[in-house]
Amino acid sequence: MVRLYFNRTGRQPSTWLLDVPIFTVCPACGFVPHEARRYVGSRYGHVGGFTCGGCGARVTILDGDCRPPVRFVADVPGKPERSFVFEDVYRLNWADLTRAGALTRTALIPPDEKGYVDFGAALAAAQGEAAQLGVPVVPAPLPEGVSWVPEPLRAWLDALFTLDGPATR
Ligand SMILES: [Zn+2]
Known part of the structure; x- marks a missing residue:
């Protein structure tokens, strides 16, 4: 299932994904599980989280209140982060x-x-x-x-x- 919203009324017409399978990544060790996660936006920017299968770090997934980018932040010193604009x-x-x-x-x-x-x-x-x-x-x-x-x-x-x-x- 893919839900893709569009809006051409803004200063710049845009699209954003509201339901889509995404890959995930651990920003602490770079581990990429080979299974998709269903992304359905967020509640006030909080998407969810997972424990890394590679290094055991807790990874929090955030977005801009249902807007891109989707950010992966590892709860380890330095709070390493990776972000993706899945629309791109x-x-x-x-x-x-x-x-x-x-x-x-x-x-x-x-x-x-x-x-x-x-x-x-x-x-x-x-x-x-x-x-x-x-x-x-x-x-x-x-x-x-x-x-x-x-x-x-x-x-x-x-x-x-x-x-x-x-x-x-
Ligand atoms: Zn990891």
């Missing part, structure tokens, strides 16, 4: 969705002032368009410091990367 990592920000809409010739962001992007439809459009190219799906490279992304975001990144074609790589 997952290429679900306004610019990427607009570009994906042009590539698929589909309005992926509804014309309303605000509301939700139908991620399932967007993924289907991107995968359908990529299939029509008749080229193999190319695994998308991930941003610096990101070792894996859960499905269905992996499929979305791969479809977009395939659609972008060799010219833009």
Whole structure:
């Protein structure tokens, strides 16, 4: 399940994720569990936490009161921290969705002032368009410091990367 909110009424149109699988990381030792966590926003910026399977540190997950970035803070001396804007990592920000809409010739962001992007439809459009190219799906490279992304975001990144074609790589 992916819930992606959009708002085009602000000074800058924007999107943000309100329900999405995320990867997690321990900022103390760098351990990255290979299991997704469901992110559904926060209560006043508090998302949750976990105990690191690598070093045993307690890691607190925070956000900007349901807005990016999502921050991982380890409760060890120095309070090391890692943060991610998942809208960017997952290429679900306004610019990427607009570009994906042009590539698929589909309005992926509804014309309303605000509301939700139908991620399932967007993924289907991107995968359908990529299939029509008749080229193999190319695994998308991930941003610096990101070792894996859960499905269905992996499929979305791969479809977009395939659609972008060799010219833009
Ligand atoms: Zn750790």
